[in-house]
Amino acid sequence: MEFDLTHTDALLSTTRAVRKRLDLDREVPDDVILECLQLAVQAPTGSNRQGWRWMVVKDAEKKAGLAELYRRAGGDYLAAAAAETPAGTQSGRVMDSANYLAQNLEKVPVMVIPLIIGRLDDPALAAPAGGGITNAAAGLMGSIIPAMWSFQLALRSRGLGSCYTTLHLGLEGEAAELLGIPPHMTQAGLIPVAYTKGTDFKPASRPPVEEITYLDTYKNPIA
Numbered sequence: 001m002e003f004d005l006t007h008t009d010a011l012l013s014t015t016r017a018v019r020k021r022l023d024l025d026r027e028v029p030d031d032v033i034l035e036c037l038q039l040a041v042q043a044p045t046g047s048n049r050q051g052w053r054w055m056v057v058k059d060a061e062k063k064a065g066l067a068e069l070y071r072r073a074g075g076d077y078l079a080a081a082a083a084e085t086p087a088g089t090q091s092g093r094v095m096d097s098a099n100y101l102a103q104n105l106e107k108v109p110v111m112v113i114p115l116i117i118g119r120l121d122d123p124a125l126a127a128p129a130g131g132g133i134t135n136a137a138a139g140l141m142g143s144i145i146p147a148m149w150s151f152q153l154a155l156r157s158r159g160l161g162s163c164y165t166t167l168h169l170g171l172e173g174e175a176a177e178l179l180g181i182p183p184h185m186t187q188a189g190l191i192p193v194a195y196t197k198g199t200d201f202k203p204a205s206r207p208p209v210e211e212i213t214y215l216d217t218y219k220n221p222i223a
Contacts, residue, residue, distance in 0.1 A: 014201040015153055018161030019097040022194035024107040028160065030056075033110060033193065036154035043147035046139040051117035052147050055179055055187075058110055065178045066168060066190065067106035074167035078102050090205060101163065101192065108192040112151070112162075113175070115185045116144040144188045152191065161196040164189055 037054055045051065057063055082099035085092040105111075118140050152162045166189050168175055175187060210223030 011153060011157055013203040015156040016161070016201045016204065017094075017163040018194075018196055018201075019101040019163055019192075021197045022101075022108060022161055022192065023197050024104065024109070024194060026109065026195045028109045028193060028195065032158060032160070033112070036151050036158065036160075039154040040147045040151035043150045045143040045147070049117070049143065052144050053115040053117070053185065055113040055115060055181065056110060057113065057179065060106075062178060063108070063111055064106040066111060066175060067102075069171045069174055069178075070105050070165070070168045070190070071102055073170035075102050078167075101165070102167075105192060108194050110193040112191045112193055113179070113181075114144050114148050114151075114188045114191070115181065116140060116188055117185060119184060119186055140186065141188065148188065148191065155193060156201075159195055159199055160193060162191050162193050164191060166190070 033056055040054075041050070041052060057066065078095070078099040079102075082092075082095040085095045087096070120137055120140060148164065152164065155162050168190050169187060172187050175181070176183070176185075181187065210221065213222040214220055215222040
């Protein structure tokens with residue numbers, strides 16, 4: 001199989017976190033969401049357990065409830081950060097758009113909450129004293145995040161935008177109660193989904209990879 005690298009590279013380099021350019025008035029058909037999720041579940045999972053599950057939220061009251069949790073968990077932080085970050089800078093634009101999303105979250109046509117079977121607060125996943133995260137904890141989240149990114153890429157290729165958010169996880173228990181999510185499931189984030197206003201997204205400004213890539217030892221830049 002040969003890929004068109006021009007299109008593939010464009011997809012990978014222009015799939016942005018979309019907030020202000022989400023079309024809040026255009027309906028997103030269920031079959032488009034399911035088509036993108038069908039691609040998402042081709043992503044690899046730990047031990048091929050395929051433990052991902054997907055909560056699609058379209059009900060207006062439930063979206064409003066999630067938006068309220070989102071703002072309660074981090075709305076003040078986003079508003080303050082947007083006010084304090086210099087306008088006109090890349091960071092300023094990001095914080096401004098993040099605050100915009102928080103204030104309008106209930107208006108997005110669809111919210112998707114990726115789920116993974118298992119709990120990060122399971123004692124079996126606890127890190128040893130003085131240690132980092134365990135292999136089990138890394139494997140749990142590593143079994144859902146690749147599928148989330150595949151979902152977002154599939155959306156982008158079909159003219160839709162998304163943004164990987166995690167603020168509501170500070171109140172994950174309340175979100176689980178709102179949506180009837182069983183206690184053995186972990187929510188990995190919340191992805192607002194909508195068609196985008198225009199599709200002319202561009203690569204973001206990033207440092208040269210030669211400056212952040214090392215060969216064999218951290219003290220040895222690859223370039």
